[in-house]
Amino acid sequence: MALIPCPACAHTVSEQAFICPSCGHPIAAGGENKQTAIRVLGGVAGTYLSTAALMQIIVGVVFCLCTAAVIITAIIVNG
Numbered sequence: 433m434a435l436i437p438c439p440a441c442a443h444t445v446s447e448q449a450f451i452c453p454s455c456g457h458p459i460a461a462g463g464e465n466k467q468t469a470i471r472v473l474g475g476v477a478g479t480y481l482s483t484a485a486l487m488q489i490i491v492g493v494v495f496c497l498c499t500a501a502v503i504i505t506a507i508i509v510n511g
Contacts, residue, residue, distance in 0.1 A: 434446075438452040439457060441457065
């Protein structure tokens with residue numbers, strides 16, 4: 433495992449990392465230019481830094497839907 437400089441901030445990053453932990457810039461894993469989920473989501477959201485926020489929103493929505501399903505089930509069973 434080698435350390436390489438981040439192209440955006442020059443912070444040292446593992447060559448196996450998907451993103452730079454300092455600035456969030458995507459790093460090609462294994463030296464290849466792959467389309468990873470982080471790269472795709474970062475491109476859709478418009479910035480690389482918003483990928484983490486986008487994932488938190490997705491997890492939050494799923495949690496809210498699951499909670500609503502449990503509450504609705506409890507109302508129907510007890511009603």
